[in-house]
Amino acid sequence: MIQKEKDYFQSLIELIEYSIKASNLLKSTFENFEVKELEKNIENINKITKLVTEKKQDIFIKLDKEFITPIEREDIIQLAFSINNITYSMKYILERIFMFNITYIKKEAEEFAAIIFQYVNELRKVIDELRKYKKSQNLHVLISKINKSREEADNLYKLTIKKLFIYTKDPIKLMIWKDIYEQFYKCCNNIIFVSYLVENIILKNS
Template sequence: MAKAKDSFYFQNFLESIRVSKMAADKLQDIIKNYNHSVIEEDVAAIHEIEHMGDSKKHEMTREIVKAFITPIDRDDIVKISNCIDNVTDSIEDIIINLYTWNIKELRQDVVPFAELISSCCDAAEGLLGELHDYKKSKKIMDHIIELNRLEEKGDDLYIQDIRKLSIENADPYTVMAWREIYRSFETVCDCCEDLADAVESIIIANT
């Protein structure tokens, strides 16, 4: 069990991934109620959430700089913090892509992709909730396995969606735009798996 003075680090991880979850929830809302006329407002809203994530990351950096001893290796703390930040950033990138490619109507196969991203963030929250007690936790490896499974599902969705896009569309602009958008969805799943890999490497190195 982490010492009381170490709780800041693990709490910061949890608060940071909850920002990612907030971004994932906002993404789902935008996707399920897509309105091209308010996409600029959606970009601003998701950026505000991303800024909250940046603030949590800066809090962590300030704490590490002044800390004499940390509960896990400093490099590992920085790596996990960066992984979480990448999750939030990559969710924001999806909305930015919808804006920059001027997408007026969504392809409906992004709906399950957005739901998958929420599932990834839920699993990541569960994982980081166990990190403070990683040497004794009986659940932490289950969350790692689940994140790996979800990432594989993201790969499958990406392949299916790209194939369907290529079959149905002759317009090169549409194909280019949606390839980029699908890739941005898959990237979120990859970032969540990167987080799982970072935690797993800590477990292996310290047990």
């Protein structure tokens, strides 16, 4: 029984590790942006998302054969899907940069990429601590830290969109960058949503 619990929690940790790899790739892409490197970076993030999907499916196969799980089966499924969504949302950001033929990166995009990297690494601590959810003294603190950081993402998104509409005269560029910023914001919300799921798990099992 103990080994089974460790397996599921470890699988979730491995999922979030892929999100960290993707966030590191996203951050480095925006910090050192080169158009000629973009296709290679998309290829790399596609490899990461493929591994994420395989790991998620592995979790589901194991669940299908289990009668007893450390936390509710539905919670494991939802966590796996939601962590999967985090990684894929970063892939979608890079794909938009490629599809819209972006040749320069705005400062706000760099800021969003840095925030996502920070959030994902904080979430890694939450997922790691989840295996000790019945006794952990740190889990609530870690979750609270992520939940409070939502205000940072909200403010950056609102100010960025406002600035975009004030200073961007070209309607095509406005549309393109608005879409990119929305994808960044969705990624931030996907990360925060996972922290909410963990919080709900704790409440249900307390």
